[in-house]
Amino acid sequence: MNVRDEMLARIRAHQPASVPLPAVPVFPAAADAAAPLQAFGAALERMGGRWADAPADGDLGALLATLFPQAKVVVSATPEVAGTRPLDAKAPPASLDDVDVGIVRALFGVAETGSVLIDDAQFVVPALGFLSQHLVVLLDPQRIVADMHAAYREAALARARYAVFMTGPSATADIEGVLIRGAQGIRSLTVVLLPPR
Numbered sequence: 001m002n003v004r005d006e007m008l009a010r011i012r013a014h015q016p017a018s019v020p021l022p023a024v025p026v027f028p029a030a031a032d033a034a035a036p037l038q039a040f041g042a043a044l045e046r047m048g049g050r051w052a053d054a055p056a057d058g059d060l061g062a063l064l065a066t067l068f069p070q071a072k073v074v075v076s077a078t079p080e081v082a083g084t085r086p087l088d089a090k091a092p093p094a095s096l097d098d099v100d101v102g103i104v105r106a107l108f109g110v111a112e113t114g115s116v117l118i119d120d121a122q123f124v125v126p127a128l129g130f131l132s133q134h135l136v137v138l139l140d141p142q143r144i145v146a147d148m149h150a151a152y153r154e155a156a157l158a159r160a161r162y163a164v165f166m167t168g169p170s171a172t173a174d175i176e177g178v179l180i181r182g183a184q185g186i187r188s189l190t191v192v193l194l195p196p197r
Helices: 003-013 036-046 060-067 148-152 155-159
Strands: 050-053 074-076 101-105 108-110 115-119 134-139 163-166 188-193
Touching: 036 050, 036 108, 036 188, 060 188, 108 148, 115 134, 115 148, 115 155
Parallel strands: 050 188, 074 101, 101 134, 134 188
Antiparallel strands: 108 115, 115 163
C-alpha cells in the first residue's frame, strides 16, 4: 500500500457519524408572495434577464426567430422546439461551443431572485447552459416558488444529481467597473412562460 492509499484508508476509517440535514426554516411570506409571477419578472429583469409570454399561436420557432434573428445554430433540449441541430446526450461538451441559442426547460422559478432551477436531465448535456451564447428557458408559470427557502424544500431539487440556479446572464464589472455580459458564460437569458405539454 502506498502513502496515498494508506492516508485515504485512515480517513475512511475515521469518518464522523452521519447526521441528517437540518430542516429548511420557514419564514413569513414576503409582501409580494401573492403575485409570484410579477415578482419573478421584476427580479429577473433586475438581474439582466428578460421574459416573454408564449406566443398565442404556439409557434416558439417564430418567437425565437424574432428574438435572435442572427442565430444559425439553435440546440434544444425540449420537445417544444426543434432547433437546427439535434442534441445528443453522448456528445462531448465541447461540441456545443458554437451554439448561438440553447433552449431548456426549468423545473421551477424563484420569485425572490428571478432564478430558474435546471438539472442535468433538463440540460441533457450541462454544457448547453454555459457554452450557448443565448439561453432560452421555458418555465411553467404555475411553478414559481416565493423564495430560496421554498426552493430548497422542493422535491425536484432533492432528486437532482446535478442542478443549478441560474439568475440572469453571465456578467462581470471587474475591469474599470464596466459591466460586461457574457464574460464567462451566456450573454443573455430569456425566460418564456410556457406550461409543459
